[in-house]
Amino acid sequence: MKRVRVILWDVYGTLLQAKRGDLDSLIRRERELRDAFERTVVNFRLTLAADRLQQLFLDCLAAERDQAIDRGVAHPEVRVDEIWFRILERTAPDTPTLNYAREVGLYFERQANPKRLMPQAYETLTVLNRLGRRQGIISNAQFYTPIELSELLRAESDGAVCHYQSLFDRKLVFFSYELGVAKPDQTAFQRVIEQLAPDRIEPAECLMVGDSFDNDVVAAQHAGLQTAWFAPAGAVPPAELPRPDYILGALGELESIV
Numbered sequence: 001m002k003r004v005r006v007i008l009w010d011v012y013g014t015l016l017q018a019k020r021g022d023l024d025s026l027i028r029r030e031r032e033l034r035d036a037f038e039r040t041v042v043n044f045r046l047t048l049a050a051d052r053l054q055q056l057f058l059d060c061l062a063a064e065r066d067q068a069i070d071r072g073v074a075h076p077e078v079r080v081d082e083i084w085f086r087i088l089e090r091t092a093p094d095t096p097t098l099n100y101a102r103e104v105g106l107y108f109e110r111q112a113n114p115k116r117l118m119p120q121a122y123e124t125l126t127v128l129n130r131l132g133r134r135q136g137i138i139s140n141a142q143f144y145t146p147i148e149l150s151e152l153l154r155a156e157s158d159g160a161v162c163h164y165q166s167l168f169d170r171k172l173v174f175f176s177y178e179l180g181v182a183k184p185d186q187t188a189f190q191r192v193i194e195q196l197a198p199d200r201i202e203p204a205e206c207l208m209v210g211d212s213f214d215n216d217v218v219a220a221q222h223a224g225l226q227t228a229w230f231a232p233a234g235a236v237p238p239a240e241l242p243r244p245d246y247i248l249g250a251l252g253e254l255e256s257i258v
Contacts (some may be wrong), residue, residue: 001205001226001245002191002202002204002205002206002226003205004133004206004207004226004257004258005133005201005205005206005211006130006131006133006134006135006136006172006192006196006201006206006207006208006209007134007135007136007206007207007209007254007258008132008135008136008137008138008172008192008206008209008220008225009135009136009137009138009139009168009209009210010137010138010139010208010209010210010211010212010230011065011137011139011140011145011149012117012139012140012141013210013211013212013230014209014210014216014230014251015117015118015120015125016115016116016117016118016121016148016149016152017115017116017118018113018114018115019113019114020117025212027056027179030054030058031140032112032114033054034051034054036108036111036112037050037051037053037054037057037108038050039060039111040107040108040111041053041054042103043058043107044092044104044107046088046091046092047091047092048091049158053091053092054085056087056090056091057083057087060083060086060087061083062082064076064078064212065211066157072105073180073181074181074185074247075181075182075183075184075185076182077140077176077177077179077180077181077182077194078129078183079142079143079177080105080109080143080144081101081102081142081143082098082101082144082176084101084102084105084108085098085101088100088101088104098225098227099243102143102144105143105144106143106144106147109142109144109148110148111175115152116152117147117152117153117156118251119216119217119250119251120250120251120252121156121251122153122157123252124217124251124252124254124255125153125167126157126167127255128255129167131255131258133258134169134172135167135169135172136168136173136174136192137168137172137173137174137175138173138174138183138188138189138192138208138220138252139174139175139176139183140173140175140176140182140183140215141176141177142175142177143177145177146164146173146175149164150162150163150164153166153167163231171195172192172195172196174187174188174191175190175193176188178207179191180213180237183212183215183216183219183242184214184215184218184219186219186222186223187205189208189220189222189223189225190223191221192206192207193224201238202224202226203223203225204224204225204226205226206225206226206243207225207226207227207228207257207258208220208225208226208227208228209228209230209248209254210228210230210231211229211231213229213237213241214236215243216229216239217229217237217244219242221242222242225234226245226246227244227245227246228246228247228248228254228257229244229246229247229248230246230248230251231232231248231249232249232250233248239248
């Protein structure tokens with residue numbers, strides 16, 4: 001097995017603990033979201049009831065994904081900020097801007113899905129940087145993902161890390177909302193491989209770290225990467241699928257691998 005020169009991270013469930021998971025997990029918890037929609041209506045003085053806002057939001061998400069699938073996109077990703085913009089065009093007292101839609105979307109996300117750093121995440125990232133390993137991100141994400149990741153790293157580091165990009169190679173960061181496709185689609189993996197080719201870094205010298213067996217392990221294996229499955233609860237890999245190269249019970253275990 002080749003020496004690991006690049007570590008690629010998933011965000012939700014790996015670097016960040018989200019109370020209700022990623023966007024797909026969030027929207028399946030309709031009843032739990034009602035309070036967040038109600039607070040959003042009150043905070044921004046929106047001119048519709050919370051249940052109507054919730055239905056519009058879910059309908060727009062479903063419509064966006066259905067349209068992408070009709071165009072032949074197997075694993076589509078939506079842009080939540082654009083969905084909020086379209087909703088606000090129909091319901092806000094004044095004509096909204098995209099920045100205003102992002103303000104509303106970020107507020108809602110914080111109400112609906114509070115997050116914190118995974119234990120040992122900051123320490124592991126900084127140790128790997130000191131060891132000279134390049135680090136990137138391949139993650140299903142939304143516009144608020146880099147905002148919240150930066151905020152949590154800043155707080156954990158007492159201000160030493162002002163922005164998440166302080167710890168990651170910008171050329172190796174690929175969020176699904178920017179690509180229009182979500183893992184397990186191979187697009188982000190191939191983009192990383194293309195970025196590393198001029199530096200003569202092979203896929204087998206990259207390690208994908210994530211908690212989703214399908215999205216992080218199987219998808220990365222298809223791209224020729226090494227894989228580390230983050231399974232802090234002691235889960236067992238599916239017997240019918242190839243095993244990951246490593247299984248992590250804690251993120252700090254990465255130090256002994258690389």
